Amino acid sequence: MKIKRYFWITILTITALLVAILPGKTQQSTSSNTLFQTSTISALAVGVFDGNTNFKQLKKSGDFGLGTVNSLDGEMIGLDGKFYQIRADGVASLLPDSMTSPFASVTFFKPQTLINLEGQINYQQLQQSLDQRLLSKNYPYAIRIQGNFPYLKFRSLPKQTPPYRPLAEALKEQSIFELRNVNGTLVGFRTPKYMQGVNVNGYHFHFITANRKTGGHLLDGQFQNAKVELDTLSKVEINLPKTAEFDQADLGDSKPTKINRVER
DSSP: OHHHHHHHHHHHHHHHHHHHHSOOSOOOOSOTTEEEEESOHHHHHTTOOOOSEEHHHHTTTOSEEEEEOGGGOSEEEEETTEEEEEOTTSBEEEOOTTOEESSEEEEOOOOOEEEEEEEEEEHHHHHHHHHHHOSOSSSOEEEEEEEEEEEEEEEEOOOOOSSOOOHHHHGGGOEEEEEEEEEEEEEEEEEOGGGBTTBOBEEEEEEEETTSSBEEEEEEEEEEEEEEEEEEOOEEEEEOOOSHHHHHOOGGGOOHHHHHHHHO
16 A cells, blocks of 8 residues: 555656646736736836836736837737737737837737627727727727728837937837738727826727738728627736836826827
């Protein structure tokens, strides 16, 4: 009996060691229905373009989202657990886990609602139509729109160098792209007015093509028979950067209307 007991203890010990040593999926540290973000949009607006949260850490908090990378080097989009950087030349590429972000919003996307918008509408009409169908405007929503788009206009930004200027100044160097009859996915969020300054008030979308070759921050578009998936988020977690730039930033000067203007 003692031999059998020692045998099973040995097996259990080896199994525990293998579980600890062998690589596996990244452990999820944030629950579903949670909007997790690193830093705030007001910090980005005043020029805090470096953070210390990397994408390995972000993947523990979401498989879907948007934002940017350090030095404001292009746009970031997360879809199906993969995160892409879209630089100012419009080229999309996978981000390494070691890359860090000064601002990102992510969640584990689990769509709860499907909204079909018939006919062709523009970006403003899309937002109005969704607002009319939301059960409440007091929660953040993660939003995915997939399919063929008659027209999309989007942007990306070039890498900045210190000392960093405010976001509004950096946007003067943005690259603008336009595509017609393009297949792809829009990844976005709608956040309530009371979160102004923490995140972009209202709707905020990034786009990537079906072949994952290009995309950017959505500025305008046409939508034909759009199928919109919504995930209602009831929790918000914020990881503020521990950097000298964030410590010293005057976030009181970042006015809500100014943030919305530069992000839209």
